[in-house]
Amino acid sequence: MVDEQHGLVFPSDEEGRRSTTALGRSVVADALRPVDEVGARAAERETAWRGEYLLYFRRLVEAGLGAPEDALAVARAGLDSLHGRMRVLGDDGEAPLSAWPGGTEGFDQVEVTGAGERVEELVLPYRGDRLCGDGLRRQVDRWVEAGVVEPSVADAVGTVVDNPGWLRLEGHTVAVIGAASEMGPLQALTRWGARVAAVDLPRSGLWDRVAETGRAGAGTVVAPVADSVPGADLLADVPALVEWLAAQPGTLVLGNYVYADGATNVRVSTAVDELSRRLLATRDDVALAFLATPTDVFAVPRDAVEQATERYESRSAMSKTIGRPLRAASGGRLLRRAYAADSDPGLNDSLVPQQGPNYALAKRLQRWRSMVARHEGAIVSMNVAPPTRTRSVVKNRALAAAYAGAHRFGVEVFDPSTSNVLMAALLVHDLHTGGGPRHDHPWQDEAYAAAHGGLWRAAYAPRSALGLAALLGIGAARA
Structure with a gap:
């Protein structure tokens, strides 16, 4: 159930209850119905x-x-279902999302100009080093060889290294929705001299961090202001944000980096999707940007299946000796091979039960919008981000322990400082290449330049190793 209701809300039943379970179940059913x-x-x-x-x-x-x-x-039906079911709560009761009234006053604007020196080449912080040029290429090649990222990541990063002038994103305004997010590109973009429209909650602590980042950078940060307070409430201010963002100069890039706990994650993700939908209808030069979570289900290319299969079949004698009784004792749930050997494409299921159905729906919503918008001709940057030690992850003890032990199963967990620069570089690549190459099937678009941390190419199905990784990582997680 959901408390503290205002603005965008889950629909209520006959008894006035707002069930996240009923909403999620219905949206998934509606999405499946056209084909299953x-x-x-x-x-x-x-x-x-x-x-x-x-x-x-x-x-x-x-x-x-x-x-x-x-x-x-599937994507269209899921989007239609969610937008048709969610409601906006106002003084006159509930209204459909499509009828979200523009009753809020428009925003003023505050601007921060960076005083720092512009970073003119791609520099990636990694384990205490600052990698650039050939050193950066070699590290990405090592990740490719280790199965930590898809080979197309090397192609995309190499192209950005070859074109350092791209980093400034001249002629663009990048709207970073969730500007204070650990995984967001705000710091990288401002260091590169880009123009950023920063949107986050109207809380002084958040804005202080955003403004400090803007001043330390070499670009320009603008933010919406109401009643002299920077920020916006996505659950209430979407109509006013549409008006503010529609007036921003240059090609508008709408980047979705929002996160909230529990059911609120679905609400804010739906709000950003409604913002995206309205801006796409208002302007003809809107690009969309997303970070897909690696802990989801993805179709993966045959060569990923082959690498995972080879790793499973060539595992050590000790691993085989330990694995057989574990699989038997668990009814086949532990240490299962990742794919059937002839799968093409393979299906990687890295969903994590601890993250819950609301997180899964919020992230799937973004993939659906990415797929539909790309098909309709918009430039879309949607890249799978690596497992990362963000605060929202490590505060969950089970996930923190699993991440600490993941390296024992061929999975590399990244620091936020590495992840957000790497993903910002992939964003820059996509914006300068029309969203990257177009493929025959949407799953291939999702797999392009995926930095999944090794989840796609590990020997074992991720969930079948998750508990053991957590057990092995308990000590490291506590440290």
Whole structure:
């Protein structure tokens, strides 16, 4: 259930309850219905949604693997369902999302000009080093060889290294929604001299950090202001934000970097999606940017399947000796091979039960919008980000322990300082290359330049090793 309701809310039932489970179950069922009626009916009738949602989020990807039109049908139906069901709570009661009134006053604007020296080449902080040029290329090549990133990451990063003038993003305004996010590109973009429209909650502590980052950089940071307070509430201010962002100069890049705990994550992600939808209808030069979570379900290329299969088959004698009784004792749940050997594409299921169905829906919503917008001709940067030690992750003890032990299973967990510069570089690449190469099927667009940390190419299915990784990482996580 959801408390402290205002602005964008979950729909209420006849008794006035706002159930996140009912909403999630219904949206997933609606998304499946165009291509998987059996799956849709099963989702509708699922009585243990919080325990069984993993199956249905996997099924959403499986259902779209046939023709490209199937994936698009799932995405469109999911978006339509969510936007049709969510409501806006106002003084006159609830209204549909499409009728969100523009009753809030428009925003003024505050501007911060950076006084720092512009960073004129791509420099990646990594384990105490600052990598650039050939040193950076060699590190990315090592990640490719280790299966930590897809080979196309090396291509994209190398192109940015070859074109350092791209970093400034001349002629663009990048709207960083969730400007204070650890995974957001605010610091990298300002150091490179870009113009950023920063949107986050109207809290002094958040804005102080954003303004400090802007002053230390070499670009320009603008932010919406109401009643002399910088910031905006996404749950209430989408109509006013549309007006403010629509007036920004240059090509507008709408970057979604929001995160909130629990059900609020679905609400703020839906708000950003409504913001995106309205801006795409208002301007013809809007690009979208997203970071996909690696802890989701993705179709992966055949060479990823082959590398994972080779690792499984060549694992040490000790691993085989330990693995057999563990699999037997767990009913086959522990240390399962990642893929059937002939899978093309493979299906990587890295969903983490501890993150919950609301997190899964919020992140899947972004993938659906990315897919539909790209198909309709918009420039879209949607890249899978690596597992990263952000505060929101490590405060969960089970996840923190699993991340601490992940290296034992071929998965590299990144520091935030590395992740956000790497992902900002991939954003720059995409904006200068029309969103990157176009592929025949949407799953191939998602797999391009994926920095999954090794989850796609490890020997074991990720969830079958998660508990053991956590057990092995408990001590390191506490330290």
